[in-house]
Every structure is written in C-alpha cells, then in structure tokens.
Amino acid sequence: MSDKSIDDGRGALQTHLEEEMSAPVTAAAMALGERLRARFGSGVVGVLYYGSCFRTGTEKDGILDIFLLVDSYSAVYDKHRLAAANQILPPNVFYDEMDYEGTVLRTKYAVISLEQFEQRTSRRCFHTFFWARFAQPCALTFTRDDATRKRIAQALCNAADTFIGRALPLMPDSFDAATLWTQALSASYQTELRPERPGSAARLVDMNRARYETVTRELSARLPELTCHESDGDVPTYTTEFSNLQRWRARQTWRVRRCQGKLINLLRIMKAAFTFDGGVDYVLWKIERHSGVRVEATPMLRRHPLLACWPTVWRLYRAGAFR
Numbered sequence: 001m002s003d004k005s006i007d008d009g010r011g012a013l014q015t016h017l018e019e020e021m022s023a024p025v026t027a028a029a030m031a032l033g034e035r036l037r038a039r040f041g042s043g044v045v046g047v048l049y050y051g052s053c054f055r056t057g058t059e060k061d062g063i064l065d066i067f068l069l070v071d072s073y074s075a076v077y078d079k080h081r082l083a084a085a086n087q088i089l090p091p092n093v094f095y096d097e098m099d100y101e102g103t104v105l106r107t108k109y110a111v112i113s114l115e116q117f118e119q120r121t122s123r124r125c126f127h128t129f130f131w132a133r134f135a136q137p138c139a140l141t142f143t144r145d146d147a148t149r150k151r152i153a154q155a156l157c158n159a160a161d162t163f164i165g166r167a168l169p170l171m172p173d174s175f176d177a178a179t180l181w182t183q184a185l186s187a188s189y190q191t192e193l194r195p196e197r198p199g200s201a202a203r204l205v206d207m208n209r210a211r212y213e214t215v216t217r218e219l220s221a222r223l224p225e226l227t228c229h230e231s232d233g234d235v236p237t238y239t240t241e242f243s244n245l246q247r248w249r250a251r252q253t254w255r256v257r258r259c260q261g262k263l264i265n266l267l268r269i270m271k272a273a274f275t276f277d278g279g280v281d282y283v284l285w286k287i288e289r290h291s292g293v294r295v296e297a298t299p300m301l302r303r304h305p306l307l308a309c310w311p312t313v314w315r316l317y318r319a320g321a322f323r
Contacts, residue, residue, distance in 0.1 A: 012218045013157050013160065013215065013218040013219065014153055014154065017153050017156045020137055020211070021139055021152070021156065023139055025054070025139045026057060028059050028101075029141065030141055031100055032064060032098060032107055033047045033066060033141045033142060034142075035098055036096065036109055037068070037142055040068060040070065040076040040111070042075075043075030044068050044069070044070055044142070044144075045069050045143065045144040046068075046069035046140060046144065046148055046152050047066060047067070047068055047141045047142040047143075048066065048069065048138050048139070049064065049065070049138060049139045049141050050065050050066075050067070050134070050136065050137070050139070051063075051064070051065030052065075053065065054137070054139060055204075055208070059103075060103055063107065064106065064107040064108070064109075065107070065108055065109075066107055066108075066109040066110070067109070067110050067117075068109060068112075069112060069113070069114045069152065070111060070113055070114070071113070071114070073086045073113060089264075089267060090112045090113075090116050090120065091110035092110065092271075093108060093268065094108075094109055094110075094111070094272075095108055095109075114148070114151065114152070117130070118155045118158075121134055121155045121156070121162065122158045123158070123162045126257065126260070127191070127257060127264060128163075128188040128191045128257060129261070129264065131158070131163045132163050132184075132188035133159075134155070135164070136204075137208065137211060138156070160219060161219065161223065163184060163188070164180065164219050164223065165223055165225070166253075167180065167184035169240070169251075170184075170187060170250060170251065171183060171240060173240070174239050175237065176235050176236070176237055176238070177209075177212050177213040177215075177216035177217075177235070177236070177238070178202075178206070178209055178213070180216060181201075181205045181212045181216070182202045182205050183201075185201035185204060185205070191258050191260075191261030192261060192265055193269075213235065216228075217236060220238065225240055225242070226240060227239045227240070227241075284296075284297055
C-alpha cells in the first residue's frame, strides 16, 4: 500500500468523523449539555453525546450518556478527592436530572481531561472502555475552539483504529464490515461486568449499517493488516493475514482484557459511591438496571460505604448481578 493511499485514508476518516460529530442533536440534549457545562464552568473544553439515546433520538424514558472533556481536574473540582479519583481511575461518573418542557431528563455523565481522553482512545491504552465506546457514533455538542475540535476528532479516529485493529486477529480470513463490527462489539461487551444480551451487537450495527461500512472502508486505508476487496454492486469484503500464533496471542490478550475489564468496572462502581452525593443509591440503581437484581441501601452502607459494601457485593454476586 502506498504512503499516499494511507494519507488519503487518514484524511477521509477524520473528515467523515468530523462531519458525523457535527450532526445536529435534539434540543433536549443540547439543553442538558449546557446545564452540565454551566455547572463545571470554563474548564469544560468539549461535550460529547453518545449511547442509546443519541442513536435513537428519544430521551424521554432513557438515560442520556454525556462525556465532559475538561482542561484539568483542578479547574473543575473544588474537592481534591474528586480530582484525585478522576486522575487515578478516569472517568468520574455522576448522575443528574432536570425538568425540560414538562419532561424529566436523566443523564449519566462522565468527566475526563482531554489529555487523558486522547491517551485512553489510543493504542497506548490496553482496556476497551474508551476506544470501544468512541469508535461508535457520537456528537460534539460543544467545543471551545477549532483546535480542540480537531484534537477530539483525531482521538475518535484513534479509537476506531485501536478498536478495529485489535479485533482483526479474531476475525475469519474473509468477512464483511457488518461481521467485523458485530464480532468486535461482542468481544468488547464481554469485558464488562454484565455483558449485553445476545444479539445486541448485531442490532446496533444493523441500525447504522451504512456508517459502519463507510468507516471500515476508510480504515482499510489506515490499517495495513486490513485489505478491502471491492466488487461492482456488492458489499466489499475484507481479508487479513495473521499467523496462527498471532491469532492465538490475540485471543489470550482478549481473555486478559475480560478479567481486567470486570475488575476495573467493579472499581469504578465502588468509586462512584464515594465521589458524589447519592452515590450509593446510584450504584445500586445502575446494577439493578443492568442485571435486574435489586438490593436496598442500608443506613450503614450510606454512612460507611467502604466498610459496609462487602456484604452487599457478596449478596449481589450470589444473586447473579455480576458475570
């Protein structure tokens, strides 16, 4: 593959993602983003909206997923413990709700510095949490300036590079874009505490198949190990060339990611109990929402979450809340 084709592919993907993240969103999502930006002040450099509500455009009965990108943690937090927690195990995750035209909007929003966001969406990051999420569509509802916009767009390009590049050794010798993204998403779901239901990845890809086909074609110009085979009137097919040893190593690496990912997820959930008011109730609500297992928070658990959480964690595990 020539250097020119690689450069063209890089430009094509970044241009595509810049256009994608500039797509209009609902007035409700904009209002919620502005509310959060006002709360954290001038330290916010970008607001990303993603997830199921973004994909469907319906927010009434859902939880909006929003990422606040910030200059530094000292610029947006008054409490040192929040800044330290965000630096050590990003992101910090919070819950908020607001009344909007007679409807209650609910959001789960995360805070991370732009510098850490760039690092966590690149191949310097082992775990899937950031690069698997942001290889998928999202909207940039606010950015401080054009230079920041370009940095965010580059981070999204890196997320797609990393996600697909690390999934390729898991693929058969020949496949189409839908198969590639479905299997890659399925692999990333297995790194969560409670994987998505069977068929979730395929449904997500089917909702926006044209987007994933376009991005895959553009990625084939960026990734030397991914070859696109065009044919008139047919969906392109792709091939890879990995040795049996490379494929075996990739499978072992993804097994490590599954163990690491579940541990990191558990640590993030525990962290949420300490980093904001109502954190214990939020954590238990989140576990119930994903697993169907309900546990009531005791007064002792709310007062001393670190000491009192372990019996609750054991009860949740016995009830099947974690897999």
